[in-house]
Amino acid sequence: MGTGDSFDAVVVGGGHNALVAAAYLARAGRRVRVLERLGAVGGAAVSARPFEGVDARLSRYAYLVSLLPVRILRDIGATVRLAPRQYASYTPDPADHARTGLLVGAQSTFAAVGAGGDERGFEEFYRRCRALTKPLWPTLLEPLRTRSVARDHVLAAGHPGAATAWSELIEQPLGRAITAAVSSDLVRGVMGTDAVIGTFARLGEDSLDQNVC
Ligand SMILES: Cc1cc2nc3c(=O)[nH]c(=O)nc-3n(C[C@H](O)[C@H](O)[C@H](O)COP(=O)(O)OP(=O)(O)OC[C@H]3O[C@@H](n4cnc5c(N)ncnc54)[C@H](O)[C@@H]3O)c2cc1C
Structure with a gap:
């Protein structure tokens, strides 16, 4: 220049x-x-x-x-080729010296890390998340909505779990919903990583900074 x-x-x-x-x-x-x-x-x-x-x-x-x-x-006018993948993540299990781990995706391996009972809670948690993300996604390119307008929009979409999801994901420390959904620390860690990445906050913080990601 x-x-x-x-x-x-x-x-x-x-x-x-x-x-x-x-x-x-x-x-x-x-x-x-x-x-x-x-x-x-x-x-x-x-x-x-x-x-x-x-x-x-x-x-x-x-x-x-x-x-x-x-x-x-x-x-x-950008051309971007995206490559879909079958798996969301793989987390080695430290309890097993990383000989096995939790694969999440097409053939998840919850049982391999002793968390077979958590698979359903895991899936239900993300299904509840979609009650928020589906209606909010199309609004992301619009002027930012206030919290109450966004909440009304989510509830108006009519997903049966929307009110609970709003409360769990927006109004309470996210760690509470994750802890209630699954019991394995490894699985909680995977879900927590999805949540807090880039926020430098703890899952249980009252600041709710962790809920922002
Ligand atoms: C651990 C981790 C994992 C993540 N995983 C994902 C993921 O899987 N998917 C996803 O969508 N997002 C992910 N994110 C978030 C994502 O990386 C950021 O949201 C995204 O990179 C932000 O893009 P940006 O263009 O704003 O900034 P950046 O990608 O950070 O780019 C900033 C640019 O500015 C340049 N720069 C900085 N200061 C100056 C300066 N003074 N002068 C000149 N140049 C400067 C830097 O060199 C850099 O090129 C992750 C973030 C972290 C920390």
Whole structure:
């Protein structure tokens, strides 16, 4: 960027959110400059080859693309090929020195970690989550709703477990609902990771910061 260059917007950092913002601005006819400190853009969504001699590309952080609305791709004219996978996660069992573990997905292995009785509670928990996520998902590209308007919207969608789900996921420390749903610490840990990742909060905190992710 030379002296005298002028821009309508300068975006600091070239992660995927910045790139999307810059693309929208550019499509709206604005002159935009993105400043990225690294040699490549993409931020945490970029994969890397961490092991010398092994041609395996691993995610740095953002490996699951669950919150990328197709509308954004259409709006900015981006072509992204996403690869679906059969399994959500694998957690080695420390009690067994990681010889076995909990695979969650097409053929889950709850029994292998002594948590066969938790499989149903696990599935029911995520079914309750969908009572919120299904109606809220289409609103994510709209102006942010207040808590009470969002709650009315969720309840109006008519899912039978919606009121309970709202209370468990929004109004109480998330750890309570997870603890009530399953009894194995390993399974709780997997569910807790889904919840708190990136929030740096504890599952039982009264601040409810952990419920935000
Ligand atoms: C452990 C972990 C796991 C995660 N897993 C997932 C997942 O599976 N799926 C998912 O969707 N999300 C996941 N996330 C969240 C996801 O990584 C972030 O939400 C996402 O990367 C945020 O994108 P961003 O564009 O805002 O910022 P980032 O991806 O963080 O990009 C920021 C960019 O800005 C650059 N930058 C920073 N400061 C400056 C500066 N001063 N000057 C110039 N450049 C600068 C950085 O180098 C970087 O390229 C995870 C996060 C963590 C911590």
